[in-house]
Structure formats: structure tokens, C-alpha cells
Amino acid sequence: AQSVSQHNHHVILSEAASLELGCNYSYGGTVNLFWYVQYPGQHLQLLLKYFSGDPLVKGIKGFEAEFIKSKFSFNLRKPSVQWSDTAEYFCAVNDWRDDKIIFGKGTRLHILP
Amino acid sequence: GAGVSQTPSNKVTEKGKYVELRCDPISGHTALYWYRQSLGQGPEFLIYFQGTGAADDSGLPNDRFFAVRPEGSVSTLKIQRTERGDSAMYLCASTPGAGNGHNEQFFGPGTRLTVL
Numbered sequence: 001a002q003s004v005s006q007h008n009h010h011v012i013l014s015e016a017a018s019l020e021l022g023c024n025y026s027y028g029g030t031v032n033l034f035w036y037v038q039y040p041g042q043h044l045q046l047l048l049k050y051f052s053g054d055p056l057v058k059g060i061k062g063f064e065a066e067f068i069k070s071k072f073s074f075n076l077r078k079p080s081v082q083w084s085d086t087a088e089y090f091c092a093v094n095d096w097r098d099d100k101i102i103f104g105k106g107t108r109l110h111i112l113p
Numbered sequence: 114g115a116g117v118s119q120t121p122s123n124k125v126t127e128k129g130k131y132v133e134l135r136c137d138p139i140s141g142h143t144a145l146y147w148y149r150q151s152l153g154q155g156p157e158f159l160i161y162f163q164g165t166g167a168a169d170d171s172g173l174p175n176d177r178f179f180a181v182r183p184e185g186s187v188s189t190l191k192i193q194r195t196e197r198g199d200s201a202m203y204l205c206a207s208t209p210g211a212g213n214g215h216n217e218q219f220f221g222p223g224t225r226l227t228v229l
Contacts, residue, residue, distance in 0.1 A: 103155030
């Protein structure tokens with residue numbers, strides 16, 4: 001069965017700091033990978049996704065993630081965070097043919113102004 | 114256009130009661146998903162519909178949970194004989210189609226269910 005592990009449950013950074021949130025998944029087949037974000041008081045929304053091709057994918061608001069197949073990882077990065085990045089971030093995976101998404105437990109990111 | 118809507122936004126009920134949670138997907142979206150999110154956890158898949166039929170209900174925890182989508186649009190998640198452990202945020206999402214795993218899922222605001 002698929003599973004997703006997010007290493008950090010709660011991260012606190014100052015503005016302009018660099019961010020990296022870890023994500024590892026467990027699945028033997030071909031996968032699609034996602035990062036979803038939930039800003040305070042808002043719906044869960046897609047930040048970025050990887051299906052195939054270039055393993056470095058860029059999303060909205062300056063976020064990017066790198067798929068490293070050999071490490072079963074899909075870490076999220078941003079070079080310089082802003083206060084408005086305060087949110088909960090979820091890594092997710094599905095089988096490439098399947099619409100059922102498996103989410104990690106999430107990482108709460110708090111940016112100090 | 115309008116996003117996914119869910120009603121009610123909050124539902125408080127007593128143990129043993131029956132509840133219905135409603136999801137109205139984005140117009141034209143044929144696939145609809147239900148997830149449950151407990152405190153401190155990520156969303157957990159329950160069931161998804163392609164049109165009127167349940168394409169995958171493997172996430173429903175037991176036979177107290179049931180979902181329908183009779184006309185291929187609005188869906189209702191039904192929980193019988195509620196238990197305190199059913200307390201969670203119930204999320205609905207929709208996509209334009211299904212079957213290739215690529216579609217972005219658009220989420221609603223959720224219904225927070227509290228079972229006393």
C-alpha cells in the first residue's frame with residue numbers, strides 16, 4: 001500500500017529564510033506526486049505536481065520540488081520565504097493511473113515577520 | 114465560476130444519530146471525491162465517484178458509512194449510528210474527469226462533524 005511520510009510536523013522560520021520540507025513515499029510503481037497547501041481559513045489547494053519529465057517542478061508563489069526516484073523523495077523548497085507562506089503543507093501521491101490520492105500528515109509552517 | 118461547496122459547514126450530533134453531509138462539485142466536473150481529515154492528520158481517502166457510480170469505495174471505514182450521487186452532480190455522505198470517533202473534518206473534491214491520476218483536485222471548505 002502507498003504511504004507518505006513528512007518529516008517535519010511544525011517548522012518555524014523567519015522571513016527571507018530558505019525552506020525545505022521533506023517528503024518520502026512508499027510505493028513500488030509509477031507515481032504522480034503533489035504538494036497541496038492550506039492557508040489559514042482557506043481551502044486545500046494545489047501548489048505543484050509532478051507526473052513525468054523534468055524532475056524539478058516549479059509551482060505557484062516561487063515554490064519548487066524535486067523528485068528523486070532513487071530516494072523516493074519529493075522535497076518542497078523555496079529560497080526565501082515570506083510571512084504570507086504561513087500555512088499547512090501536504091505532500092501527496094497516487095498511482096499514475098489512479099485518482100485516489102494518499103496524503104501525508106502535513107507540516108505546519110509558521111513564518112515570523 | 115463557483116468552487117466546490119459543502120453543507121453544513123458545521124454539524125454537531127449525538128452518538129448514535131444519523132447524519133448527512135452534502136457536496137456540490139464544480140459545474141461540469143464528473144469526478145467527485147470524499148476525504149476525512151482527523152486532527153493532526155492529512156486527508157484520508159474515503160470514496161470517489163465517476164458520474165453516478167462509485168468507482169472506488171475502498172476507503173470507507175465500515176458499513177455505517179455510505180455515499181450516493183444519484184444524478185452525477187451533488188453527492189451526499191451518510192453516516193449511520195455515529196460514534197465519537199467519527200468526529201473529523203469531511204472534505205469533498207472534484208475534477209473535470211477521472212482515470213489518469215493527473216487531474217488537480219479542487220477541494221471544498223469541508224464540513225466539521227462533532228459527535229458528542
